[in-house]
Amino acid sequence: MLLDTHQSEIEAIIARYAQKRSAVLPLLYLAQDTYGYLNPAAVREVAAILDLPATDVFEVVGFYTLFYDKPVGTWMLQVCDDLPCCYLGAEELLTALKRTLGIREDQTTADGMFTLQRVKCLAACDRAPVVQANLDYLYDVTAERADLLLANLRARAAEAKQRGLSGRSAEDFVVETDRLSHMSRDAAYQERSFTIEPPPPPTPPAELDSGYDLPQFRRASPL
Ligand code: FES
Numbered sequence: 611m612l613l614d615t616h617q618s619e620i621e622a623i624i625a626r627y628a629q630k631r632s633a634v635l636p637l638l639y640l641a642q643d644t645y646g647y648l649n650p651a652a653v654r655e656v657a658a659i660l661d662l663p664a665t666d667v668f669e670v671v672g673f674y675t676l677f678y679d680k681p682v683g684t685w686m687l688q689v690c691d692d693l694p695c696c697y698l699g700a701e702e703l704l705t706a707l708k709r710t711l712g713i714r715e716d717q718t719t720a721d722g723m724f725t726l727q728r729v730k731c732l733a734a735c736d737r738a739p740v741v742q743a744n745l746d747y748l749y750d751v752t753a754e755r756a757d758l759l760l761a762n763l764r765a766r767a768a769e770a771k772q773r774g775l776s777g778r779s780a781e782d783f784v785v786e787t788d789r790l791s792h793m794s795r796d797a798a799y800q801e802r803s804f805t806i807e808p809p810p811p812p813t814p815p816a817e818l819d820s821g822y823d824l825p826q827f828r829r830a831s832p833l
Contacts, residue, residue, distance in 0.1 A: 612641055612655055620659060630660050634670055638677055643774030647678045676745075678775065683718045683725035684767050686775055688742040689751075691728045694735040702753040703739050704728065710756060723767060724760070737784070745777020749793070751785045762790050 613620065619640065624633045637659060641652040648671050657664040671677045678686075687707065691700045704715070707726055711719050718725040734740045737749030743763055751759055766772050773780055782793040 612637075612644060612652075613659065615644065616640060624660075631662055634660055634662065634667060635674075638667070638671065639774075639776035639778065642677060643776050643778065646775070647681050649679075653679075676776070681718070681722075682775065684723050684772055685743050685763050686725050686727065688727045688729040688732075690730065690732045690734075690738070690740045692731040692735075695731075695738040695740055698738040699752050700739040703741070703751055703756060706753040706756040707760075710760060723764060742777075744773035744775050745780040746773055747780070747782040748790070749782070749784045755785045755787065758788070759785055759790070 623636045627633050637656045641656050642648050645652045653667050654664045657667040689704050715728050732740045739751050741748040741751045782795050783790045
């Protein structure tokens with residue numbers, strides 16, 4: 611039971627809000643991280659803690675895509691397939707992941723390690739192709755780096771270092787050719803300096819030719 615294992619955390623979450631019911635999202639995330647997904651018993655437990663009708667909480671779970679009401683893998687891999695990521699190889703990456711994992715989208719590997727999903731823009735287009743793994747951001751994930759990424763995630767799971775599904779304390783990583791490098795979460799938003807080259811001087815327009823003054827269009831003046 612959540613209250614048995616996380617009582618002080620639950621009390622701290624509820625204390626942040628003027629009304630107890632406002633804590634429904636963070637408590638659902640806590641339940642999801644604790645149980646692996648939001649099974650009906652977990653949803654009812656959250657409803658009971660917040661004195662809410664269970665139906666209200668089931669509706670919240672059904673509305674948000676980051677709440678999972680079915681079992682998912684230890685790592686939820688979400689591959690962005692929006693336009694900038696596609697230009698830089700998102701489809702090839704998805705193909706490589708599906709081939710290596712032996713699953714299709716929205717399926718989970720037999721060992722319960724990975725669930726694969728396609729998602730829309732993750733708002734990190736300048737580091738495309740982008741993947742989220744339990745809401746850790748992974749940048750520059752080309753198809754050639756898929757195996758490296760999977761090996762890294764498996765190793766973190768083996769050491770019990772994977773994130774909770776709900777991404778509390780999620781971090782950012784750049785996937786390079788031979789390793790994953792940690793990146794501070796706000797590094798992508800630091801001020802960067804750019805050298806802007808002055809535009810070249812305009813070339814004078816070529817003399818316009820309407821095309822009507824060609825010999826075949828000329829006629830003798832009737833005058
Ligand atoms: S298009 Fe992939 S992060 Fe924006």
